[in-house]
Structure formats: C-alpha cells, structure tokens
Amino acid sequence: MALVQQTQLQREAGARNGARRLTGSPALRVVGRRLLAAVPVLVGVTFLTFSVMSALPNDTAQAVLGLNASPAAVAALNHTLGLDQPFWQRYWHWLVNVLHGNFGTTVQGASVNHELAVHVPTTLGLLLYALVVSVALAVIVASLAARRPNGIADRISLAVSMLGLSTAPYVFAFLLIIVFAVKLSWFPVLSGPVTGPGSFFENLTLPACSIGFGLFAIYTRLLRADMVEQMQREDYIVTAKAKGVPPWRVLLRHALRNSVFNLITVIGLNLGGLVGAAAIIETIFQVQGIGNDLLTGISNHDAPLVEGITLVFALVTVLGNLLADLAYAVLDPRIRYGSSNS
C-alpha cells in the first residue's frame, strides 16, 4: 500500500522532470490532486449520511412537540424544518447551505454551527492527545524492541501490544476508571468541561488513554515489524554497520527514519476509525464532544446535527490522509527533490 503510493508519488514527481522547479512543488501538486480527489468522497459521504438519516421514521416533529400535539402543529413544524420537501430538494438545500457555511439548526432549534464550534475543539483535542501520546510511546517502545528481536524488551512489547490490540476500548475505559478514578482518585470519573490546559489534562487524560492504548498497540506492532525487517534486509543498514556507526545510531537514524513513512500512512488511514472510538469513549466519560453529540443526535433523529458531525469527521479523515501524504512528500528526499530514481 505504502509502496504503491510512493511509486505513484515518484512517478508524479518524475513526470515533471526536466524543468527546474522549486523544492516544494511536487508536494503542492500532491496537495492539489488529493484535494480534487477528496471532493467526490466528501459528497458521497454527505449523501450517504443524508439518505441514511432520511430513512429513519419521520417523527421528528412529533417527538419535539410531544404525543398530544395536533396534526396541524406537527405539519407546521415539519414545514418549518423543511421535512415535508422531497429528498433531493432537501439534500440540495443542505448542500448549498453547507457550502455557505451554514449547517442548519438542530431539532431543538439550536444552531448546528454553534454546537460544532463549541464541541469540535474538545473532540479534536482528545483525539490529538491520544494520537500524539500513542505515537510517541510507540516509537520509543518499538525502537527498544527492534534493537534486539526476540530479546526481553521485544517479548514484553509484543505481549503488551497484543493486549492493546485485543482490548475493547470501552473495557479499558472501565479498568482505568476503577483504578485511577475510584481507587486512586487522581482523575474525575466523569469529565467536566474543558476550560484551560489544566482542566484539559485533568478531564481528558483517562479518555485519551482509553482511545490511545489500542492505537499504541497497532503502531508499535507495525513499527517494530518494519524496523526489524529493515535491519535484516536493507543494504544501507549493512553499509552503516560496516562503516562503524554505533548500533543505536543505525537503528534510530537509518531504520526508524525509513519505517516512520509506513507509520504515517497507517495513522492517516486510521483516522476514520477514531470516530467510533470517540463516540463510545466520550459517552462513557461524558466528555462534551461531538462523539457524544453524535449518539444523542442519532437517538433524537436529529438529522442536521448528525450530518454536520459526519461531515466534520469525514473532513478530518480526508485532511488527515492529505497531511500523511504531504508529510511523506516532505520527509522523503526522493520525492522532496523530485528525482525519479527508478
């Protein structure tokens, strides 16, 4: 997968060989291409969400007004919410509004824009926290493990990452609550609102650990396997060893540096899957983020809210993949300097 992408990038870079170009231009080309390719994906995602939400029984107005509401009042509310229009018309309206930066109103009458503006930063902060910590730990643990395959550090890291891979995040969350919130009282059981850096770490550390453990396991396994393979197979490793580079330096400067590329791709691909984790973990800890909103939105049949949140998550996924490609282009000198070394 990574290799395919890489050769594709190389070909792109190679196609422009001849003219002198700026160092950044291949990366810019990649950005342009990826952004264009993202448009049909985003439209597809919104369309899918829209159809799925429309398939729900159309009882939103009845639910809002209560069971005793008169049919006339229900019809009137349906009209104001635009629910009496045909499907295509509603979708088109929504799409045009979104392109103008208006996500509509929730069934309770609040603005979705406001809801998103308040809750998106919390969720993004939570996910970023989980990602950064798990990647940092994975790099350290995988390097220790790859230094001596089948050594003691390697075996421990394999066992821990197998555990992380097999633990359901919601189960791990309860374990963390029992130990760190109930027994040790280091953190609150339910997260309060995030107001500053202090409350960020206080409220989001346990949720971030619940999400991050699984990620850490995936990243560690991947990075370790990749580094071990590089240490055994690649010529430049042999060269580095032969010219007397100390083992640690070979591992970090040569093997790790090259393995990080594959890791970046996987991180980008995994971003979409984080939505589910965020939704479940945010519900357990009562974090005021969009994952939590997503679940309330679905149980309230709140189409505008769910559509807005899905679009945000799809955007994050697409942008994450783009960033991964970009990091690839910037970090890999073969692509950075645009040379086609095939």
Place this chain on the structure above:
Amino acid sequence: MAVPTPDALLATAAAPPLPSLVSTRRLRSQRIGRALRLWVPAGILLLLLAICFVLPLAVTMPSSTSGDIIYNNEAPFSPGHLLGTNVQGVDIFSQLVYGGQVAFEVAFSVTAIGMVIGVTLGVAAGYFGGWVDGVLSRLLDILIAFPALVLALVIAEGLGPSEVHVIWALSVFAVPAFGRISRGATTTVRGLPYVTAARLSGTRSWRIIGRHILPNIMPGIVTFSLLGVGVVIILEGALDFLGYGIPLPEASWGSMIAQGQQILTAQPEYVLIPSIVLLITVVALNTLGDALRERWGVQ
C-alpha cells in the same frame, strides 16, 4: 519426499541461516514454539466454541434471560450457578454462554459477508484496473471515510435492534476493509510472471482470477479475517453496550458490561467477568492470526 510436509514448508519460510549452522536442539525448540503459538490459541478458540454451542445442548443450563430475584447476587461457585448470579438473579455463566453464541454468530457472519463482497470488489478493482478500479476505489474510499458507526446506529434506531440488523450494520465496516486489502494484494499478484504467462497463453480472465489470483491472495485474506473476527466481536460488544445491539433481555457480552457499569464501583466483577472473556476470545483470535501469518509467510 515428493510432497513437502508442512514442516519443510516452515523451514523455507523461516529465517535464512543455513541448517548446518544451527544446532538441532535449537531448531527443534523453534519448531515446538511455532507449533505452540498455533495450537494454543486454536485450542482455546475451539474450547470457547464448544462451550458456547455444544455445552447448552449437552446439559440443561439455567436461563440466561430471567432469574429468580431471591437468588440474586450469588457468589461464584454457589450451587447451580458456576459464576454466581447478577443483581436480577440471572445466572452469569449462562449469560456468558448465550452471549458468546451471539458474539460468534455475528462475528462469523459479518466476516463472511465482508469477505465475499469485499474480496469480489477488491479483486475486480485490482485485476481489471482502469475505470473499474476508479469507480470501485472511490466507492470504498467513501465507505472508509463514512463513519460506519453512524450507519450501524441508524440501522438499529430505524429498524429496531436485532441480531440480523447488527450483522448488516457491522458488515458496513467489514466490506471496505476486505476490499482494500484484496485490491492491494491483487495488484501485487497481477504483476507476477505466472499471471502474465497465463494471460499470454490465452486463459480467460475469470479463470486467471479463480486459478491464479485467488489462491495466492487467500492466505493474506484469511489471516486478516481472523483479526477481523476479533474486531467485529469488540464492535458487536460496543453496539450492545450502547443499547443498539442485541435487544434485552437476550444476553450479550456488551450488555452484560453495560449493566455491570451501573454498579461498577460497588461490584466491579460484573464488568470484569464478561470483559475478561471478551479479552481471552480476542487475544486467541489475534494470536492465531499472527501464528498463521508467520506460518504462511504473509506480510
């Protein structure tokens, strides 16, 4: 020995040092280690499957859906209740067994659906390339960027929770994953000399796919599907946990965890027991997947 035995295959797949340079004892211990890594998780899984599907046929078990409130909160190993009873007096072991049935049924069905549809799409995209690849890959991209949890929850919300709906909902996760994996594997295999040779000798496409592509990508798909079964079991638990999975009072591991959550601080064992069973199951699946991957030399 005309037919290579599995062990001979193993030796070729293992690390390169010449046999003469490695002591026999070390080789034997490596072989035993490899066999254990395969058969221990396989044995655990078979045992779990037997407990879930065969045991209820062999012995009469207490009901997994209703219990006698008089006998609630019984300790483990109390008479008639191997793991005790919960707050409503329902036998915990029965709940685990019937919840396990549901978990395995859902996981195997979802993986089968995902494999059939995903591999078909992925192989078609990878083999034919061109506009077929373009359309199918975009479709898979959309499914990957679309939070499948939303679809799963909406299906449960709209159609009402049931085992069949859970299966359909979770298949949405499985199809793009299998599609992407098999597309990647197909593009690799398609470029190999034997496929070119087959094509040059005029073999039809469907025959090349059936005879050359599928057999060669299958090891990777099967090991991936074992990991997939584990993921589906976790996701099924998540849906139950959120109240969108198997409807109560029918037992499921996820709903057991959710019910235990309410008395988490007082009696954590109601969360811990199903969690540990869930963990053992998924660890067994993952280690089995790893062992097969090692044995078949799949990346």
